[in-house]
Amino acid sequence: MSDIEIAQQASMQEVTSLAEEKLGLASHHIDPYGRFKAKVSLEVMDDMASKADGKLILVTAISPTPAGEGKTTTTIGLSDALNRIGKKSIVCVREPSMGPCFGMKGGAAGGGYAQVVPMEDINLHFTGDLHAIASAHNLLSAMIDNHIHHGNALQLDARRIVWQRVMDMNDRALRDIVVGMGGPANGYLREERFDIVVASEVMAIFCLSNSLQELKQRLGEILIAYSVDGTPRYARDIMAHGAMAALLKEAIKPNLVQTLENNPAFVHGGPFANIAHGCNSVISTKMALKLGDYVVTEAGFGADLGAEKFINIKCRKAGIKPDMAVVVATVKALKYHGGLELKELTAENLNALNTGLANLKRHLSNLQNEFGLRCVVAINHFVNDSDAEIELIKTAVKEMGAEAILARHWAEGGAGAETLAQRVVEMLDADAEPCQLLYPDSLPxxxxxxxxxxxxxxxxxxxxxxxxxxxxxxxxxxxxxxxxxxxxxxxxxxxxxxxxxxxxxxxxxxxxxxxxxxxxxxxxxxGDVMTMPGLPKHPAAERIDIDENGSIVGLF
Structure with a gap:
């Protein structure tokens, strides 16, 4: 079955009973969005302020390839496995952007039997958070142009406006545009650009704020432009931050859903790690740390991007640190890094695998030696993996000073990752030095x-x-x-x-x-990194449809 077919056959628990039974939350803490999604009140943080935090497990990966690594799948599978062995675990992941969903990547709610559900809702409009972020961002854009149109009291230099517009879709035609065409009634003519919502500074602020008041304050500090004399101007200068915060009042509450095995999952915030900081919201992570004994979270793309930003940006600003890292690798992806092409990855090739292991080695070395993190490698299993290839990875990782564990969560759900979960618990039970930042604030x-x-x-x-x-x-x-x-x-x-x-x-x-x-x-x-991606020649949108019963097909 496809991922979406598996998700559509899931037996889901009502979100109100999930919140009560698995998290101990009262009804006044929950704002249901239908039967299987809910917002969780920020009052939970005040009510549980004295409770000790659980253990924070960061799931990261080798450099991604077109073959796929399954980092989100592993994050979800590990949390399910921890619950299976009797631990109270909560998974925290990011909200998908509709850009990749309709573009090349497809859905981003896990896969196989390690998914968060309702999968279609999460991958599309969900609870409207990304729409709210786009609206808040574009409100500021509109207010900047409106300020200039009505006299420009702040003397904003139209050539030095640094605030752009956003939308939650891949649209290369909007990367560089001209606005204000059509005469004086339409404002002043100037160059403009669109970024994708996940690259928006509003998204970053949303994910790094600890409270609604901090969110409002940070929104006010957004640099929007420079005046003609070079003075920096901020969102607060045109009185935009209050209305922006109002648009985000409900969105900032974490979203509660569940895994296929009816375990709690927070899906909240969605910055990309290649063009933004790549982590779910601070609020959802901190809430999960109060509600669970173990929190499994992911950071986008490979450890050089997601994990680095998770530690150097999110943890630095939130005052938290991961207790360990799980590094996801696959036989196929390592062979791709060893020089093979996609069509060659299913056949056993120990030479290519051995060459590609250098990618894993650097990521592992960075996490262990530069950040001081204890690590375990999760080999995300694919059916074409040979026993010899698996053993080669295990041997090589052992020589790197870590341990590699085969995990079959895609095919078996939490049961397929129990060995990994047990090893994670053993490692967390042992004392270890805290994770370190890569550089101090004082460095230029x-x-x-x-x-x-x-x-x-x-x-x-x-x-x-x-x-x-x-x-x-x-x-x-x-x-x-x-x-x-x-x-x-x-x-x-x-x-x-x-x-x-x-x-x-x-x-x-x-x-x-x-x-x-x-x-x-x-x-x-x-380099050539883009903050507004484009669609591929054959986007995933061509395969997405609804059937005669109104069910979504082809999403993933």
């Missing part, structure tokens, strides 16, 4: 960029033209204490997606930097 911005590039990516040289260097130097004067958010291809340690494996001693080119003042980080654009 250019040095922070180099720390990430050279220590994690294996970069030989980081380069940028004088215009970019001057911009970094200017921003460092007032914002030098913020972390950097590297925006680059997820498919390589370099900024070139064709360089598989480890891409030794490559040059990382910084194309531009953008200050996300409200979110509190600097976005560093590397």
């Amino acid at each position: 911005l250019w040095d922070k960029i180099n720390e990430v590039a050279k220590r994690l990516y294996g970069t030989g040289q980081v380069v940028a033209d004088k215009k970019v260097m001057d911009k970094i130097a200017m921003l460092n004067e007032q914002h030098g204490d913020i972390p950097v958010c590297m925006a680059k291809t997820p498919y390589s340690f370099s900024s070139d997606p064709s360089l598989r494996g480890t891409a030794e001693n490559h040059t990382l080119t910084i194309r531009d930097v953008r200050l996300s003042n409200g979110a509190g980080f600097l976005v560093v654009l590397c």
Whole structure:
């Protein structure tokens, strides 16, 4: 059966009883969105303030490939497995964007028998959070143009407006546009662009705020433009932040759903890790840590992007740290990094696998040696994997100072990941040094960029033209204490997606930097990375439909 067919046959528990039985929440804590989805009140955090936090498990992966790695699937399967062995575990994942759902990737709610449900709702409109974020973002855009149209009291320089527009769809035609055409009644003519919602600073602020009041404050600190004399102007200057917060009042509450095995799942916030910080919301993670003994969460794409930003941005700002990491790898993906093409991945090839293991080795070394995290490798099983290939990975990982465990959660659900869950619990029961940040706040911005590039990516040289260097130097004067958010291809340690494996001693080119003042980080654009993706030649949307009974088909 397909993933969507499995999900549609699931026997789901009413969300109100799930909240009561599995999380101990009272009815006044729950705002149901139908029978199987709900918002959870932020009052839960106040009610459980004195309770000790559970253990935080970060699921990350090797560099992604077209063969797929199954990181979300592993995150869900591990949480189900922990519950199967008698532990109280909650899974926390991001909300899917409709861009990838209708584009190339497809759904993002797990797969096989390790999914969160209702899968169709989660992958499409869900509880409307991404729509609310887009509306809040575009309200600010409209208010900027309206301010200029009605006299421009702040003397905004139309050539130096840094706030763009967004939509939750891949649409390359909107990357660079002109607005204000049609005469004076339509405003002033100027260049503009669209990003995808998951790259919006509003999304980042949404995911990094601890409360509604902090959300409002951060929204007010968004840099929108510079005046004609070079003075920075912020969202609060045009009184936009209050209305933006009002649009997000309900969205900021975590979304509660369930796994196929009727275990609780928070699905909340959805920044991409290649162009944003790639983690679910701080609020949902902290709430889960109060409600569960174990929290399994994921960070987007490979460990060089998602895990790095999870630790250096999310954990730095939220005051939390992961207790360990699970690194997802597959035989197929490692052979792809070893030089094989997609059509060659199903046949046993120990030489290619051995070469591709260098990618896993670097990710594992980064997590263990640069961040001080204890790690276990989860081999996400595929039917074509040979016993010899599995043993080669286990042997190589042992030589790396870790352990690799075969997991069959895609085919067997939580039962297929029980061995992994037991090992995770054993490791968490042992004492360990806390996870470390890669760099201190006090390090200059250019040095922070180099720390990430050279220590994690294996970069030989980081380069940028004088215009970019001057911009970094200017921003460092007032914002030098913020972390950097590297925006680059997820498919390589370099900024070139064709360089598989480890891409030794490559040059990382910084194309531009953008200050996300409200979110509190600097976005560093590397190579040709796009903040508005395009659809492929044959998008997934061509396969999505509804049947004669009104059921969605072809979503994943």
